[in-house]
Amino acid sequence: MRNISRRSWLTTALAGSAALAASLPAAAKPVEAMPEKWDEEFDVVVIGSGFAGLAAAIEAKLAGRSVAVFEKMRNPGGNSIINGGIMGVPGTPMQKKEGIDDSPELMMEDMLREGLGLNHPDKVKKLCEEALPTWQWTIDELGVEWNRDRVSQEGGHSVPRCAIIRNGSGSGIVLKEIEKLKTLGVPIRTRVMMERIIRDADGRVKGVMVRDGYRFPNKDSGKIKFIKARRGLVLAHGGFGADIPYRTIFDPKLTAEIGTTCQPGATSEAWREADRIGCQMIQTDWIQCAPWTSPTEKGMGIALFFAQGAAAMFGVWVEDKGGTRFINELANRKVRADAIMTLLNKGTKCYAVADSLGTAPMEISRPGLLAKMLERGCVRKYETLEALAEGEKINLDGLRASIAEWNKAVDEGKDAHYGRYVNKLAKPMSQGPWYASQMVPKVHHCMGGILTDMDARAIDCASSKPIPGLFAAGEATGGVHGAVRLGSCAITDCIVYGRIAGKSAATASPWE
Amino acid sequence: MRNISRRSWLTTALAGSAALAASLPAAAKPVEAMPEKWDEEFDVVVIGSGFAGLAAAIEAKLAGRSVAVFEKMRNPGGNSIINGGIMGVPGTPMQKKEGIDDSPELMMEDMLREGLGLNHPDKVKKLCEEALPTWQWTIDELGVEWNRDRVSQEGGHSVPRCAIIRNGSGSGIVLKEIEKLKTLGVPIRTRVMMERIIRDADGRVKGVMVRDGYRFPNKDSGKIKFIKARRGLVLAHGGFGADIPYRTIFDPKLTAEIGTTCQPGATSEAWREADRIGCQMIQTDWIQCAPWTSPTEKGMGIALFFAQGAAAMFGVWVEDKGGTRFINELANRKVRADAIMTLLNKGTKCYAVADSLGTAPMEISRPGLLAKMLERGCVRKYETLEALAEGEKINLDGLRASIAEWNKAVDEGKDAHYGRYVNKLAKPMSQGPWYASQMVPKVHHCMGGILTDMDARAIDCASSKPIPGLFAAGEATGGVHGAVRLGSCAITDCIVYGRIAGKSAATASPWE
Structure with a gap:
């Protein structure tokens, strides 16, 4: 019985539903005083x-x-x-x-x-x-x-x-x-x-x-x-x-x-x-959820302009335990926020890291903003990569390897690991001072x-x-x-x- | 200005929204005649x-x-x-x-x-x-x-x-x-x-x-x-x-x-x-969308009981071009339907394949159903794997490799490739006749x-x-x-x- 009736039903399914949608009253809401x-x-x-x-x-x-x-x-x-x-x-x-x-x-x-x-x-x-x-x-x-x-x-x-x-x-x-x-x-x-x-x-x-x-x-x-x-x-x-x-x-x-x-x-x-x-x-x-917001700022804050405009475009995003990249830094917001939340739930923190070459374009597009970030403490500055790793408690060897990986991508114009877009303005990360900000997703849109x-x-x-x-x-x-x-x-x-x-x-x- | 006002706003945000939700009238709908x-x-x-x-x-x-x-x-x-x-x-x-x-x-x-x-x-x-x-x-x-x-x-x-x-x-x-x-x-x-x-x-x-x-x-x-x-x-x-x-x-x-x-x-x-x-x-x-429905049947049909109850539990799901597995056969419906739709959009077809050992448990849980599937033609039977590959136009070498991979998983109790659950009743795929059905997702729930x-x-x-x-x-x-x-x-x-x-x-x- 099941299959016979299902078959006969199906012949009318499309016509039926279209007719229903078209025929319902245009203004079906009840009276408003x-x-x-x-x-x-x-x-x-x-x-x-x-x-x-x-x-x-x-x-x-x-x-x-x-x-x-x-x-x-x-x-x-x-x-x-x-x-x-x-x-x-x-x-x-x-x-x-x-x-x-x-x-x-x-x-x-x-x-x-x-x-x-x-x-x-x-x-x-x-x-x-x-x-x-x-x-x-x-x-x-x-x-x-x-x-x-x-x-x-x-x-x-x-x-x-x-x-x-x-x-x-x-x-x-x-x-x-x-x-x-x-x-x-x-x-x-x-x-x-x-x-x-x-x-x-x-x-x-x-x-x-x-x-x-x-x-x-x-x-x-x-x-x-x-x-x-x-x-x-x-x-x-x-x-x-x-x-x-x-x-x-x-x-x-x-x-x-x-x-x-x-x-x-x-x-x-x-x-x-x-x-x-x-x-x-x-x-x-x-x-x-926006991926790039800082836990030290309330609301949207300004650290995001570093995490996105400097680190995601010209630096790296790494997790603290291994110092390794964990996502395409230019993936969409959901992909990145989900990745960070998953790591956070395991007790792992995520950081945006850039060198001075990576922050330079931001100084052109958003003049004066980096100084403001440093003043607020949502982005922190270190003279050396070693000092950054120590200050932020990020695995140094892993961080070095991550930077080397990205620098190779910049040289070759292609990120073999995550398929990240390599900006034509990108230069290998090499020049201090170095900058970092932690990222904790927040509800955005x-x-x-x-x-x-x-x-x-x-x-x-x-x-x-x-x-x-x-x-x-x-x-x-x-x-x-x-x-x-x-x-x-x-x-x-x-x-x-x-x-x-x-x-x-x-x-x-x-x-x- | 932006940041000052944002900060002061935030202190009341939580309290404010909770109060609003609690205070709206319980029955805000207008009069129904x-x-x-x-x-x-x-x-x-x-x-x-x-x-x-x-x-x-x-x-x-x-x-x-x-x-x-x-x-x-x-x-x-x-x-x-x-x-x-x-x-x-x-x-x-x-x-x-x-x-x-x-x-x-x-x-x-x-x-x-x-x-x-x-x-x-x-x-x-x-x-x-x-x-x-x-x-x-x-x-x-x-x-x-x-x-x-x-x-x-x-x-x-x-x-x-x-x-x-x-x-x-x-x-x-x-x-x-x-x-x-x-x-x-x-x-x-x-x-x-x-x-x-x-x-x-x-x-x-x-x-x-x-x-x-x-x-x-x-x-x-x-x-x-x-x-x-x-x-x-x-x-x-x-x-x-x-x-x-x-x-x-x-x-x-x-x-x-x-x-x-x-x-x-x-x-x-x-x-x-x-x-x-x-x-x-x-x-x-x-x-x-359900992943396992047959394009030769209207509506839900019955081929799904083969694709799921025989092939996903005891056989393999492969695509035709390479004969390779493309997903954990026991992943959730969305993951599997999305994978099949993605392949279909590239002109690649997906098949559920099982041998006679794999269909045997279904004969216990759903007696007589396999014969009905064969009669309808939504599942097809072949004496040899070679004949199946030819009949369904599936890459034979790839199919053999996929079966070898799954058989190894059965032997070891662990699927190294997709992490698929290995049923305790599973046996290595080896015994003809062999069975296949194509899968095309349909809207389900x-x-x-x-x-x-x-x-x-x-x-x-x-x-x-x-x-x-x-x-x-x-x-x-x-x-x-x-x-x-x-x-x-x-x-x-x-x-x-x-x-x-x-x-x-x-x-x-x-x-x-």
Whole structure:
């Protein structure tokens, strides 16, 4: 009986499921009580003041709409303003200057491979194609200043393609976005917390209920106000990396014992609300730990710029017991963080090590930063390799062998052991002083989130159709990065899709 | 500025997020229109008639409650009735007979390791501790007949611990559960499709809207009825493996080109509805492909019992080009399916190969099945290894070397190449006739789903608290298996948590 019925079933399986998805009601959410009156009204309301939200606000305003940006924290910028300041862009003048061949196709290949094919390919394609014009837009429209001498390389990219913001931080974009909005007459209203999304009986999102004067994390603070969004609400509220109870729902390993690079406002309130009103959430269990953070610093810190920009590109990463390399230093973040966590669980510590030749390029891309690291003690300086091994308690013979191995790779232009990319600027490690920093992974980025279509419209979990009036972009969304966001692709993602969300919201028809 | 504010933020991050999660309203869902009258009323309403739903119904009825079981398809049993019929249980008499040391702790270790630590540990612990008493319950309470001679081994388990149902299929449990319910006076009502979950303004689930007389997949078929659930609604609707549009939302790789072992009713309607009314969904992107299915059979087929029960335990898995082994034949399903898909994408085919000594144990655990496989042509028989290599177009020299390698492992009790478990019953491969089947992965099981607490209460996505009146178990839930469900753990999961869900629903206080 089993097999006969299974066979007859199967003939209808495909047709059946497609029909079901297509036929479910477009707006299956139940009735939301509408406010008796709206306190304020805008064409477009943006939640969140990071890269994505600000880009959306700029485009909506440039399209001639009235716009409000709400930020729950005291200061604008979210995680973006403490971001490391690199943007994945294929085909920049800096790449050309360094003689690096690159293309949107190669970047797409990298993102899909490292994302384990969980990425939605059309989203990745768009991001890679729009990266260069979007980078140019940051210059032409915002006046962002980029380092014109160097590109950087983050893990998982097959070539160096990360443009570096001149001031070395995401603030170099965020502050320019805020300036632009100021000239456009759009203020960033901080301490306004979105508590409810108002989705009406017809399925359309019509506005939000906020707490104006909110003081994080006091949920009862602030005055309740109803804000009407005549054309669109743009959710750009970022990730939840700092929300331990919420993140452990999806990945129970990410307990309070693990730190985070995120600002404390990276919590789940907007995630819960988006989920509640019917957004299709996807891949929320893919929560990235950054591999390169220092245990002596709180949050993201600055040691990472040494571990990544000096040691991973021009030095070595070794474990203390044997002094040996343990991973491709330019593997993606997940691969590297997993490797370090596995060793940590065995009581083995991991260090980034570079010589003075290896730190030299960083002095060009991020002038003055090394001195600051030494001052803080998150990176330590030794006159000799022997002193470094003794000071950091790293096996000296193993360390020497690791350096010899890497130096051979530099000579031959090929890393036989881990297949690591050998930068054209790399020189054999040989010249003191020597530098080291320990690395302990911290929760960094949420790859999952709200599913959106190519117009950044949020998708309904019941119908798989767009929720009228609702748009989303940036870390609040899922599907662009799949299993692993490559370093430097957050800015690209946020600005490309933030702008699309702003344009889409601006051109949506008003609901009254 | 960046670093100062970041530091001060961090002191409140943990306290803040915990406070937020605790303070959100327990029932944050908006008003659902209640029906004017209920057509029928039960203490406990169960959706789905697989292992979990039926176990829940039995426990609810044994607790003295009125119970209804609704199944949308024409026949009861869902994927359970076509399940391969093995149950992961540490400490059975059969294990003792074969001299295999095992414990709930070892099983838990296996599940967490292979699940990549995405599993909720308390859920895994409970499952492993309850496995043996639950297996005993299937005998004492249901009269399920188990093979008393052998245990089987599925990938990822560190020892053979899979009890085998005597009739070789999940139907050996499902039919006994249905019989039990019949004696208890609980009918399985087929062709009843749950279209809506009725969640009231107070946040409690109070019943369902169904289509009685539904004919899958016609969404408009059947008569609308409102069914009141006085104490509890139990969602045991299984997975969505057959729903291509829905599964590609979460994992875009799982296109229509990839088959499925699931019955065609494994679609998303109940998933979308559970999500819509506010269930916290987790890990929905972890969708397992089974490695061992044959491309010549539709659906699950029967060749898998050869590929797994003969070749993976006592033979070898090789690729055609080189005739070489390509993976630990007893690695978990994801590892093996990924390896096969990677090779397939390069135009390389993968085969399970066993000799007559290797198929002999299967003749004991599943008598008569080999003849059926040969008759269907999904497994092919050859008098000599040479003929097999020629017939299947496998590199003969490589195949010989692979067999020699495995035979050495059998002699030494240790597989030097892949660390594969060497079964105590294994003998060197030497005796014809020889058998082979090709393997092409198919979508098999959804690891993610509704988050539940230890009492099988469904958790609200806004509040992280239980949704009053709503319970869930089995494949419809997430968090037990993490990244990879080990073969044979589905039955254990479904019956352990199905019973808990039934008991919890039965003891919930009635809403009027």
